[in-house]
Amino acid sequence: MGNKKRYRFATEVIHAAQEPHKWNGATTTPVFQTASYVHETAENLSDTFSGKKADFIYSRLSNPTNTVLEKKLCMLEGGQGAVVMSSGMSAITNTCMALLRAGDEFVSGNSLFMSTYLLFTSVFKKYDINAKLVPTNDLDELEKNITAKTRFIYMETIGNPGMDIPDLKKISEIAHRYGLPLIVDNTIATPYLCKPIEIGADVVIHSTTKFLSGHGNAPGGVVIDSGSFDWNQERFPDFKPFIERKGDLALLDKIWREHHINFGTTQAPFHSYLTMTGLETFVLRMERQLENAMSVANYLKDRPEVEWVNYPGLSDHPSHESGKKQFSGKGFGAMLTFGLKDQKTCFDMINNLELIYHLANLGDCKTLIIHPWSSQYVSFTDEVKLQLGIKPGLIRLSVGIEHIKDITNDLGCAISKTD
Ligand SMILES: Cc1ncc(COP(=O)(O)O)c(C=O)c1O
CATH class of the missing domain: 3.40.640.10 (Type I PLP-dependent aspartate aminotransferase-like (Major domain))
Known part of the structure; x- marks a missing residue:
């Protein structure tokens, strides 16, 4: 063109x-x-x-x-x-x-x-x-x-x-x-x-x-x-x-x-x-979001309450090599999912957040969170949800450009207050 x-x-x-x-x-x-x-x-x-x-x-x-x-x-x-x-x-x-x-x-x-x-x-x-x-x-x-x-x-x-x-x-x-x-x-x-x-x-x-x-x-x-x-x-x-x-x-x-x-x-x-x-700020945002997403994945991985973290930037992720081979080398995306015990724990955690926005979207410069099982997929049967890998304890996070400590502090405090 x-x-x-x-x-x-x-x-x-x-x-x-x-x-x-x-x-x-x-x-x-x-x-x-x-x-x-x-x-x-x-x-x-x-x-x-x-x-x-x-x-x-x-x-x-x-x-x-x-x-x-x-x-x-x-x-x-x-x-x-x-x-x-x-x-x-x-x-x-x-x-x-x-x-x-x-x-x-x-x-x-x-x-x-x-x-x-x-x-x-x-x-x-x-x-x-x-x-x-x-x-x-x-x-x-x-x-x-x-x-x-x-x-x-x-x-x-x-x-x-x-x-x-x-x-x-x-x-x-x-x-x-x-x-x-x-x-x-x-x-x-x-x-x-x-x-x-x-x-x-x-x-x-x-x-x-x-x-x-x-x-x-x-x-x-x-x-x-x-x-x-x-x-x-x-x-x-x-x-x-x-x-x-x-x-x-x-x-x-x-x-x-x-x-x-x-x-x-x-x-x-x-x-x-x-x-x-x-x-106009796409590249700057992406640099920060990719860096923040990697840090959040590592932070969540070390929290005992978090059962698993699904992020291709982690070296043991099944798609890590595929991302390394095909991507520009600058990261693995700014979205990740992670697992807590069950739906109640996820709800408690989301309700405890003070900074992170709870809504149905991703890719914003703000950090966004959602519990897909009870929201986007609520009309799906449990059987289909499970086939698609959507579990009651799954949370999706789109990581923004805020200061990393504020993102991890908000997540950490919200997770600590769950039982
Ligand atoms: C991967 C992907 N493709 C397409 C869409 C649909 O985009 P829109 O909401 O702009 O119609 C979404 C929305 O979340 C998405 O995540």
Whole structure:
């Protein structure tokens, strides 16, 4: 995207796609708070609708503030094109729907964010779509589940809240051997730690609500297309018109044209503005959050009341080597889970906290905590919860940028007061 000089990641995250000279010198991208765009001639609007000209028509379709964020995120992930959407779930739903037809199948790692899990196993069933969930790193099982009806492979770089890290290189090799794209949700690892496209993924998805915006104030999502997958295959006959229109970016065009603009999953330009403001401190936040997360994991590991800690930064974690091999060497994510005796102990501990926010979100610069068994997963049967590794004594923590001693003191005091 663009021929501008490329800088290091920490610089690009601030400057990529920014063009102050176009905006009367404004140093932040303006919020184009408009539903529609005037065209001076009938010919111009007609040419824009037909795709002969690139221009803005209506903000459900595209918006100049959103376009800047799209270019920026695309550069950060090393893609060729991107579309921002109203939430991470919009990005996941639109991408999957663009790829799937009734009767199709796909194979996914089973370590999934709760709504993604419900979308795959429940919502898609209504459309006769079969999501085959396999253990994230069981490559034999993954390969065995590929059939003529399979349309893609799906993984999370760090499972939420399973904390497992798939071997994306090996998985992409299997996917490509069968002519399938690999889609990766990179929300928890972020491009600061992992760039799935460089490893072999074809599409990257984010909930920008989390670490990328970083302040818990801007729901959003993005789909980034590597532009490197060949859609011109027998398995994808429905891609023909999109290949003719957009070539390598056929999938992104299909996602945008068939689903995003018709489902109306538009990103509010103000949310893009907030996300870009958040991105300016992304690298600094990540440095601190990764360091804090490692310290919190070590602190909790040594507390006698804590039965276990699930954090890939710990050297005995089953995904530690996978993270070391595929990540940038700067850490293992800022989210972890840990175990207390039972639900009552978890409730007591959460109710004793003074600093840490108790809420359903992650990736904020504040430390956040939740008891998934009784909240996000409350409508799931115990059997399914246990299959997904959600236990009554499990607590999920998203570690923020506060002073480490204040985080560990708050956790420590709250744990001490439980019986
Ligand atoms: C890994 C992952 N993917 C996707 C989502 C969905 O994002 P959003 O809440 O922005 O729709 C979440 C939300 O927590 C998530 O953790």
